[in-house]
Amino acid sequence: MIRLIGLSACIAALAVASYGVVAATVGVKRREAALVRSARSAAYTNFGLMTLANLAMIYGLITHDFSIDYVAQVGSRATPLFFTIISLWSSLEGSILFWGWVLSFYTALAVWLTGPKLGSLGAYANATMLGVGIFFYILLVGPANPWGLVSPAPMDGPGPNPLLQNHWLMGVHPPLLYLGYVGMTVPFAFGIGALLSGRLDDTWLRVTHRWTVAAWGFLSLAIVAGMWWSYEVLGWGGWWAWDPVENASFMPWLTATAFMHSAMVQERRGLLRVWNMSLIISTFLLTILGTFLTRSGIISSVHAFSEGPIGMYFLAFIAVVLVFSLVLLTGRSNELRSEGHLDTMVSRETVFLVNNLLLTAFTFTVLLGTMFPLVAEAFRGEKVSVGAPFFNQMTVPICVMLLFLVGVGPMLPWRVADLKEFRRKARLPLIALVLTLVVTIALGMRNIWGIIAFAFAAWSATANLQEFAQGTAARRRAGGGGWIGSLFGLINANPRRYGGYVAHLGLIMSAIGMTGSSVLQSDIVSTLRPGQSVELRGYNVRFDDLQAIDEPHRFVVLANLTVLIDDDVAGRMDPRLNYYRTRGEEAITTPSVRSRAHQDLYVNLLAFEQDGSTATLHVIVEPLVVWIWIGSFVVAFGALITMVGGRRRTRPPPAPRRQTLVGQEA
Amino acid sequence: MNWNRSLIGIGVALPIIALLAYGMTVDPNELPSTMPGRDAPEFALRVMDSAPPDTVRLADHRGDVVVVNFWASWCLGCRDEHPDLSQTATRYEERGVKFYGVIYNDTEGNARSWIRDMGGQAYPSLVDTRSRTAIDYGLYAVPETVIIDQLGRVAHKQIGPITARQLSDIIDPLLANPPTAETTGGDDGQADADTIDAPRDAEPENGSGDGAKS
Amino acid sequence: MTRGSRTLRLVVTALFPLLAASGHAHAVQIPAGDGARTQFPAAEDRATAQPAGPAQDAVVRETELDRQVKEVSAELRCVVCQGLSIQDSPSTLAQEMRGVVRERLIAGDSPEQVKVFFVERYGEWVLLKPKASGFNLVVYLLPIAMILAGAAFVFLKARSWTRAAPADGGPPA
Structure with a gap:
């Protein structure tokens, strides 16, 4: 019964979305407002249908209705309720179903919030979003149909992939990732809407600004949640392996970051119009490419879902989107010709150009590295690998330059930079930079990239903080009041600018965490007998004994450890190996992590003797790693600030200004 | 719209699509082996449950065709191929073909009970402490089967389960036409290109040369 | 498979x-x-680390x-x-x-x-990390080539935009 409800909802969604696309397009062509209106209703209806389908699946999962194909695939009576619910996205079909829901949600919300006032632009954007939806609904009734009938229904199922039911972050990372990925559909759709309707002014940019920032914020959180999950579950002490699927989530983030900056240049100066359109199209394509890579089995990856015919559908979809949007873009490129200009070669605009250049090169490097095994096999017939050592070597210099620019941009004004003013502003950040250089070297750091990264982080952090300090001070002088009040006033007066700086600060925190945990990390593998201990960076980790715990859905082996600092007991740790009953696969590690602001102590249980006589431990000390996670929250908070409240100014006042009151520019 | 310009768009799109389409035709999990055509790495391994402990050395088998099967009790593919391997081993026993199992990453106890459950194994299994022999043979996973010719060179490496048919297709030509030092010279048409599918270089083991190309 | x-x-x-x-x-x-x-x-199987001494609470350090x-x-x-x-x-x-x-x-x-x-x-x-020779050089050099070409392009573009500046310096409507 519930199976039929879900299936019908998906079929209906396909029909309604198809109708919506036709109605919107024909409605605009024939200028029939009623048709265009009905396409808007199609977007709302689809949201209802997909909500119904997803609720049906969740109901099926909770009630263990194993007559539903998908439930029989991922469900298990022994799995805890939380993991039963989130197994909605633990496998291919369910993840597509969930994707369909997120997309229908974004579509409906975008249609509702932008209203009918955008005319043909809005209608085409709606048609584009529904069109993307059609693809996912086709998957849901075709190759990724989760609603197949299993008869007779089995009594129990195997449960979700153990890797996905081992940690609460799996309840967080996928939804965030989908909110980020799918969210990029909205600015893309309005970009396409602009190209189709010929309304090539900045309307589409202004309309989608908040959508891009929102999707970008979700994507930032999702990427870091993925890192965190890797760190907490995979047991190797790292948070990023340059795996193809990780890269796939990172590339759209890079292009979206470039887009948010270059969009400001277009809004203010009328420049980069073709470029912005290209960036948003690339961003959307990269999100689809990421999904394609995960689900087609084209590139081997730890995160890959199962392989199947679905890859061909994705390939066809990518081909259609690629050809369609590139033909539109190149066909319209004459009409998109820039009508703006720059005042000088040194201004915030030009910093943004460099920022875009670096981010594009970054994306290109990651894309090339990810696809290169395929290229090498096609041209050379040889299997090669492109992994972390390659990506680190190639991208660390780019990362470091970007980290430096994060500090330069905020210190340069729009339009015309006054060099004397810049020198005055740069004084403090420069002192911070030099001081960090001296201190890190004096403390014995020898990794050149690590030293530079810390120094640039200090430079950029000071530069961004200085903007807040000077702005707040200027506001106090002008209006009086307290520091706190003035700070809030400052942010409230220009949320887009200061939200951006908050995001910068978050990014710098994460960069510090990344640098610290990779450059200053040290680790050791040791096999210990009960009572023996291993020493690392002042920690003394003593192996006490092994313990076995029998749980309904898994069997756990854990090593009881005591952590001693200076011979004082500082705490206990218990890294585990989990054996999930329902899946005959290798043990899932659960490392034990002791987090502190300055460093994490991370212990993984690698192996043990059956009689409990030894345990092999991997002990890692990772300085500053928590700042990666904290930084991501700050980034998301910054994104939130830029979206809420305040007036938004899109063009500066006409007269060129020299020194303005800090904190008053947009 | 300027449709001429839009041709540029198609020009950019097509190579990307072509690359991805090509990607759909190759299996990233399918990995070539560098072993065929090379001298098989030597090993000296203890025979499980032999008393007094008996050691098998590959070097003692020059002149014989040797089949080495890497397996484990936790490996599902090994169950599938087990009857074929045992039957083929029995069939070729009097023709001097030697079969050995090499236990990979498993306890002897598990291996023993697995053999019992499977109704016996027609050939001895060897204990590969710390997987050194497995690594020497470039093992990715179990099951993998290596067929070594009379000259001690790898004639074939099967990744994944092997069938009786595949085994005899490789063993028969080796028995009918034993490779000699001359046939490795390269000018001889009867060197079995189907089974020895790599350049026929009989260089010593350090030949880091073109052996990898296949 | x-x-x-x-x-x-x-x-x-x-x-x-x-x-x-x-x-x-x-x-x-x-x-x-x-x-x-x-x-x-x-005990000698411990490939990755020296087994700690048998009886005493030996402490293992990195070498x-x-x-x-x-x-x-x-x-x-x-x-x-x-x-x-x-x-x-x-x-x-x-x-x-x-x-x-x-x-x-x-x-x-x-x-x-x-x-x-x-x-x-x-x-x-x-x-x-692929060997940096032969065809593999593509993956090393192409990004560098791209960044250089991009930098030249951005510079030339920016200069032409600067020259296009109207005398009054006002923004486009």
């Missing part, structure tokens, strides 16, 4: 009945784990050799996990391969020779 499923599949189920008996007991007979090492009880093993291992691909290096992978085979790296370094091989050792057995695929 996916390699992963073949490789990692473990008949854990067979182990659990053993456990039912042990329940929550403390440090009792623990069934064969992920096979990681459980089967080879001899120069450890650091070298790490460096080489970080550039070798774990053949069963397919994304991680053998340094990072906790899998059994990766642990054993690290052991091989250590043994060969002790035997006097240079890091480069150790890599060649693995390439001979597993092919170029085992290197996480």
